[in-house]
Amino acid sequence: MSRTATRLRTVMPTKGRAALGATVATTVLTGLASAPEQVGRLFRRRFPVVAVTGMTGVGKTQLADRLARRTSGDGAAEVGSATMERRTRRSPRLHGFRFLVVPGDNAATRLAALDEVFHDEPVDGVIHVVANGYATPRRTAGTTGTATATREAQLAAELEDWTITAHRIASMAVRRDKPVWLVIAVTKTDLYPDELDEAVRYYSPGSGSPFGDRVDELRALAGGAKLSVDVLPVSSQGGERKSATRAAGALVDALAARLAQLSGHV
Numbered sequence: 001m002s003r004t005a006t007r008l009r010t011v012m013p014t015k016g017r018a019a020l021g022a023t024v025a026t027t028v029l030t031g032l033a034s035a036p037e038q039v040g041r042l043f044r045r046r047f048p049v050v051a052v053t054g055m056t057g058v059g060k061t062q063l064a065d066r067l068a069r070r071t072s073g074d075g076a077a078e079v080g081s082a083t084m085e086r087r088t089r090r091s092p093r094l095h096g097f098r099f100l101v102v103p104g105d106n107a108a109t110r111l112a113a114l115d116e117v118f119h120d121e122p123v124d125g126v127i128h129v130v131a132n133g134y135a136t137p138r139r140t141a142g143t144t145g146t147a148t149a150t151r152e153a154q155l156a157a158e159l160e161d162w163t164i165t166a167h168r169i170a171s172m173a174v175r176r177d178k179p180v181w182l183v184i185a186v187t188k189t190d191l192y193p194d195e196l197d198e199a200v201r202y203y204s205p206g207s208g209s210p211f212g213d214r215v216d217e218l219r220a221l222a223g224g225a226k227l228s229v230d231v232l233p234v235s236s237q238g239g240e241r242k243s244a245t246r247a248a249g250a251l252v253d254a255l256a257a258r259l260a261q262l263s264g265h266v
């Protein structure tokens with residue numbers, strides 16, 4: 001019994017006790033009956049829920065598959081995901097995660113998915129995936145031929161995409177009491193192993209880069225105490241070489257370890 005109830009009991013005259021008990025019981029029952037979906041949500045929400053965002057072709061699906069210890073299908077996907085993908089990383093003692101991968105393509109499904117993760121059922125944390133301009137160009141649905149885009153164009157597109165997502169994160173953060181965490185996952189590092197530090201700096205707050213400036217804006221908007229920001233390099237592929245595959249695995253493990261810390265698992 002709660003402390004308030006105990007205190008009430010001690011001050012209530014004996015006659016009022018039964019009546020109070022009945023009122024409390026009715027309130028609890030009414031609450032349960034009117035919100036069965038909330039009870040359901042309670043059970044489904046055992047694991048922290050993480051939104052995975054980022055523009056099309058950056059590698060969200062593959063990264064979520066790695067984090068969920070799932071093997072992806074054929075690597076060279078020509079078109080992106082059209083609907084929200086759900087992945088679960090199961091770990092002992094409820095230390096797992098549920099990942100909701102927001103489609104990167106600017107379809108109507110993307111807007112609905114963004115609403116779901118940032119407004120309707122706000123997530124615990126966000127992994128925003130970027131690829132240092134190495135996003136795989138995707139064809140618009142219904143067209144044929146190979147899509148092409150320069151690295152500069154892809155970097156500009158990443159920045160534009162981030163502006164939209166950052167606004168959503170800011171409005172979620174200001175509405176909540178509990179802090180939200182953000183990890184900017186700089187992926188496909190196997191494609192630019194020599195530029196790793198430079199790439200991480202480009203995406204970091206306080207770096208003075210176009211992306212860094214927008215991360216600073218987000219932190220100012222959300223309030224520093226409400227939002228934590230990490231920038232971590234990662235790779236979902238190692239290519240042919242065994243050592244590179246191991247290196248990619250280690251980066252994914254490091255990312256998972258950081259997620260566990262942010263979620264209070266360790």
Ligand SMILES: Nc1nc2c(ncn2[C@@H]2O[C@H](COP(=O)(O)OP(=O)(O)OP(=O)(O)O)[C@@H](O)[C@H]2O)c(=O)[nH]1
Pocket residue numbers: 054055056057058059060061062063074075076077079080081082102103104105136138187188189190191234235236237
């Ligand atoms: N070299 C390399 N390629 C990667 C990596 N991660 C993903 N890719 C490739 O990049 C392409 C896009 O990856 P996806 O995971 O489908 O990208 P996405 O972000 O889910 O894209 P949308 O579903 O369109 O939003 C695929 O061809 C992947 O094989 C990586 O770490 N390294």
Ligand SMILES: [Mg+2]
Pocket residue numbers: 060061062080081103104
């Ligand atoms: Mg995808």
